[in-house]
């Protein structure tokens with residue numbers, strides 16, 4: 511490739527403040543990656559309030575036809591029902607079939623070479639579970655009744671299971687924990703659990719996952735365990751909603767949600783995205799932590815095979831964290847987003 515075409519979808523709130531960080535960081539990599547060409551793309555709740563659509567068809571089309579990969583910021587989805595609105599990120603994950611959301615959470619050890627006390631990856635199923643958003647409201651004998659469909663399919667569970675086993679196989683500890691609640695939801699979570707457990711026995715697995723140690727844990731006690739002894743976890747695979755919650759919980763263990771990156775990945779497209787939302791409490795103040803987004807760009811590069819570039823981004827971010835001088839307020843610092851970006855660029 512001569513150039514790498516990257517769709518940028520900042521969307522709402524601090525998404526707009528952190529996406530430029532990734533852009534500058536990618537530009538700073540020079541010849542470590544093909545020359546990045548950026549295409550700015552529209553989506554989000556603010557865009558919806560102006561136009562009546564949250565995810566324009568053009569954005570999806572350009573992503574499909576012109577982009578090698580993409581970076582998404584964050585969207586401000588309201589907590590009440592807004593007629594005609596549907597979250598563009600949930601829609602994009604489905605439209606582009608980005609079935610796996612990979613969320614590494616690790617602490618940066620104070621001294622290089624030292625073992626971090628948290629070093630795990632949440633592998634979140636990204637297309638179904640309660641996020642199919644099939645909800646309805648009816649009038650029952652004792653007032654309103656709300657129902658939602660929770661979809662778990664064998665196909666999606668197998669795909670996410672394969673992604674998780676593959677990831678575990680390539681990590682030093684080769685350890686996988688299946689997160690579920692099959693003691694209560696024996697049909698839905700039961701299917702997820704059994705299908706993931708069955709991955710090593712699939713014909714195309716050819717015994718390659720025999721070296722992965724498989725454990726399982728009910729989602730509630732998994733959260734407890736995460737806070738008591740996070741070091742026991744390596745790769746955690748979970749249905750959509752549990753994965754969403756677990757990764758925010760794990761983020762608290764390493765200092766801030768503003769540090770946690772992710773990639774939404776499918777068989778032929780990858781979209782980096784910080785795990786955090788639009789953070790209305792700090793949006794517009796210029797103090798959002800840009801490191802999760804720079805790390806998301808690194809994950810995206812790694813997924814595309816540009817390890818040298820990815821390593822340089824990660825190294826620069828880790829160095830800034832380790833030095834502890836130029837940090838945003840979420841990490842106890844007093845620096846602005848732009849100062850942290852400049853510091854990372856210096857290290858790159």
Ligand code: NAD
Pocket residue numbers: 524583584585586587588599767768769785786787788789790791792797798799800802838840
């Ligand atoms: P949030 O992740 O936006 O914020 C949670 C807390 O973490 C806030 O105190 C915020 O200030 C802090 N925080 C998050 N990112 C930070 C960063 N980079 N630097 C410093 N501090 C940071 O979660 P929320 O408040 O529950 O949700 C706000 C909005 O974001 C909602 O409308 C929600 O729908 C949306 N959301 C979107 C996504 C997404 O785009 N994928 C994900 C989660 C939430």
Ligand code: K
Pocket residue numbers: 582583584585783784785786787
């Ligand atoms: K986000």
Ligand code: MN
Pocket residue numbers: 754755758785
């Ligand atoms: Mn979330």
